[in-house]
Amino acid sequence: MFKRLIAVALMLTVALSLGLAGCAKKPAQVTGDLAGDQTLRYDLGVAEPETLDPHLQQGVAEFNVASQMYEGLTRMDANNQPYAGVAEKWDISSDGLKYTFTLRKNSKWSNGDPVTAKDFEWSWKRALDPRTASPYSYQLYYIKGGQALNETDPKDEAKIKQLSDALGVKAKDDYTLEVTLEAPTPYFLGLTSFPTLYPVHRAEVEKFGDKWATKPEQFVTNGPFKMTKWVNNQAIEMEKSKNYWDAKNVVLKKIIFNLIDDQNTSLTMWESGQTDLNNNVPVQEIDRLKKEGKLTTLPYLGTYYYSFNVTKKPFDDPRVRTAFAMAIDRKLITQQITKAGQVPAYAFVPPGIPDVDPKGDFRKAGGDFFKEDLDAAKKLLADAGYKDMKKFPSFEILYNTSASHKTIAEAIQEMWSKNLGIPKEKVKLHVEEWKVYLPSRNTHNFQVARAGWIGDYVDPMTFLDMFVTNGGNNDPAYSNPKYDELIQKAKSSGDPKVRVPAMHEAEKILMNDMVIAPIYYYTNNWLIKPYVKGLAINTIGGVDFKQAWIAKH
């Protein structure tokens, strides 16, 4: 399930170049011979993208289709830096509030129309219009007046118009876009490479209304590829767009997105040579695929963990929570169950995020917060009043219907029972269907629940702000004023020297209270045919085919 989550993405990530050295601003350096047929067949891992209207998208798979067709003001390079996309250059005012983008004159829509500043102004206003009901519109709340516009009553047309006109986005002329922000936001430039901030072609949207993004001939797009075919639940096909300003550096002629969600079917398709690229690998086959050298394991910015409900006995006591966290054998889980190179986790924020020093790593600097130690765990439990574990109250582990979550839950059940001496029948498993489980977790109707979180962007904040008091995703119902204060401090500053230490401090508090028991840091498993080169895959699941090519094979 976690793969389908919304990983928003400031694509500030370690973009990963396979088959060629990172040279992001330049076209892919094609080494060796090109195959005659430059067609890439990519198994999208879902049976149907929910929508290809970039303003309504919220999942990684959807983003990965849209990002081939569209281009924002910027794109992301391999060093996590935004570089010129539709915008040729930009100017940021000294107070960090005003951005002036100069658009390149040769950027064109796939029908030949020029891409203008008005397209962006109109598109962003559309994304924020409450009647559009964009689930990710909050990516635009950084713009002055954005949140107010989005929170207007959808029926109040006059007010929508008024707030829309006042919004901090103005097309000064066809090629100059001026953006005013609510507060200095160091990562705003990166955000402009994100789907919610893509431009959409006004004529089609107005002509076809709600249904504009459903037929290939109605897509007028400005990216390296354009859609030619969409057979629902089967395949999406794209061709290289002749009108793309950088077309000379796009090597692929055609991309076929195969829409398959069954993992074993995906694997069979890949192994029988019907797809080239697959990110939907069944865990049971990982051992074999590793042995046969077929698996590519990439870092993934996410943590798998167990939430404790801190308001319910017996897990309202941090000593109990810590003891339970200490009694899980993570190495055994990652080596024998998940198997794909996941890393045992002893903290919440995963590796792969820069520290104060951009070359450093937040996780390395923060270190681990606890060790697996059964004696210490038993001592903690005794201190908490549980001397005889046979008398420990019975409790339930909540997980959602999925074979892999079930396996891990069974292993942890056994570990807690065996390692802490709690009678088997007192550690219960409770499975719920996905949309039953989510409200249970969110309304704190559980004792221990499995959970996972993939970063929205490459910053510790995407993990840490979950647990502020009454936070929307604060499932453990944790509340600590000191913690809230540190998060607020980090949020209100653009200076790494202020925010990063504050976040380190906050994570330490979180882990001292052991609100969650981290299990492992995710990895991203790919099956890539050796002739597919020049892929850029980032640590939050995004993939860019602009520079990809097929080697002779």
Place this chain on the structure above:
Amino acid sequence: MSIVNGVNPGVFGSLPDNAFEHVGPIPEEQNLIVRPPTTYWQDAWRRLKKNFLAMCGLYVIIFFIALAIFGPMLTGYTYFGQVLQDANKAPSLAHWFGTDHLGRDELTRIFYGARISLSIGIVASVINLAVGALYGGISGLVGGRTDNVMMRIVDIIYGIPLQLVVILLMVVMGSGLLNIYVALGLVYWLGMARIVRGQVLALKEQEFVLAARMVGADQRRLLLRHLIPNTMGPIIVTLTLSIPQAIFTEAWLSFIGLGVAAPMASWGVLASEGVGGLRSYPWQTFFPAAAISLTMLAFNFLGDGLRDALDPRLRR
């Protein structure tokens, strides 16, 4: 031709005259009928016993039930005991059926799974017979408007998305084997009801039913004594074929959360969990699937035997 007391008629001639004693009439035996009156069921049982394949089926089922009860004590493993280092091991002397993805003994898990799956099979059969056959029989026999209403109710239940019902049951009642029975009870009689109703519609116009009516059989007797026994063929087939479906439905229900909680697992759950690793660890699918198939084979032999045994036309 056999004679009372097994005396061979051929030896009469060589006997002395005083070999027999005159006993006269025995009043208390005068009204005795030689063949004891057998009920329909005794008769059926007598005929079933003569059917070799059917009895094999019965013994296999009894054997499986015995394994379900006593098997777990024999393997030396528990259904929950994990040895993660031994995960996904192929069948060996230590683990006859191999181990699962958590290093648990597959054989022991299959023995435990038999408890759930066999009980599901039995419950599904009972529901089919007690609810389905009766409901369909009544609908067909009464006919007309009653039939229209009763059958539309069946159609409505057919039409309601089962997944919605199951999720609601799960939320309201939680998990447990009993809830599986309830879920099965809600739907696992519809096909049977339709089949029986169709047969009864045709049968009730036949001569033997008219004859039974003529001698004053009431509706109840007509249904239970004449119509349903004459529908035994399709009933048994529907019954035996619906059991595996019930067993796999249980796996799906357990997956959604209605069934017994992990680590306990039924055959259906074992098979569906194994299928993900079909290529790397085929035994994890093969053994539970084989257990289900064998049981079904046994049920079918028994079913065929029962069909013959219960067929009133074969009652001589």
Place this chain on the structure above:
Amino acid sequence: MARYILQRVFAAFVALWILTTVTFVLMHAIPGGPFTRERNVPEAIMRNLDAKYHLNDPLWKQYLDYLGGVARFDLGPSFKFPGQTVNDFIRRGFPVSAELGIIAIILSMAVGIPAGIISALRQNKWQDNTTMLVAIVGVSVPSFIIAPVLMYVFALKLHWLPAAMWGDWKQVIMPAVALALLPLATFSRLMRSSMLDVISQDYIKTARAKGLSELAVTWRHAVKNAIMPIVTYLGPLIAAILTGTFVIEQIFAIPGLGRQFVWSVNNRDYTTILGLTVFYGAFLLIMNLIVDIIYGFLDPRIQLTGRKE
């Protein structure tokens, strides 16, 4: 007869209305909504979504609006796939599911019914036992096991057939076979059983005694009378299989209606749940009406209108 059909059609509409109502109540009674996500969106955005899809209207209004839509054959927009409608799903998915389903049903009847007849005529001989064994495997090994095994053998090892997807006839073979197995087994077992019943009846004995050939007896009398349960079974089967089967469509990546239906429940895509339920329900009611009419042709003695005592 016309009067009876009229009665039935009326009852069907009532049944459809009850079905819609029960489903409506059920889907609103279970936890989770179409916009429940792991990442909770801010409240204002949730309000916008609810407003756009009229989920902030009182339930009774949503219900009446929906019924109004159904009356106009408009099943509403999908919540999960913005821009698409439930009518789109049916228009696209039904032909695919139906094509696969018809092929599977023809296959299962073409094999299952003769197999059942032969079984009955050769009771307890090898033909009978083989059929039985195949049938048992057919029902005991479910499609979620059969399908990957087929795929492994014929796509990956032998390279005879494409693994999955939909388009040309080669992609129909494996799913059709996997889908046909269960009805095939059922047909053969049902046919065998009712043939055995019929064969032992007096009128067959009479026919035989009159010197009719074995073949003529089988065809003219036995099969015609034995086919009743098959017809009964076919009604709901056609409705179910032609509207799509989740497991098969999922494994073979077929763009049918069966998957759409299961997703709709998983996603709480309210309009799609209701729309597909209504569609399937109407189909089922029609099929069962046809079945009852066929009864009358098969056995003219059957009186559906009830008996005056």
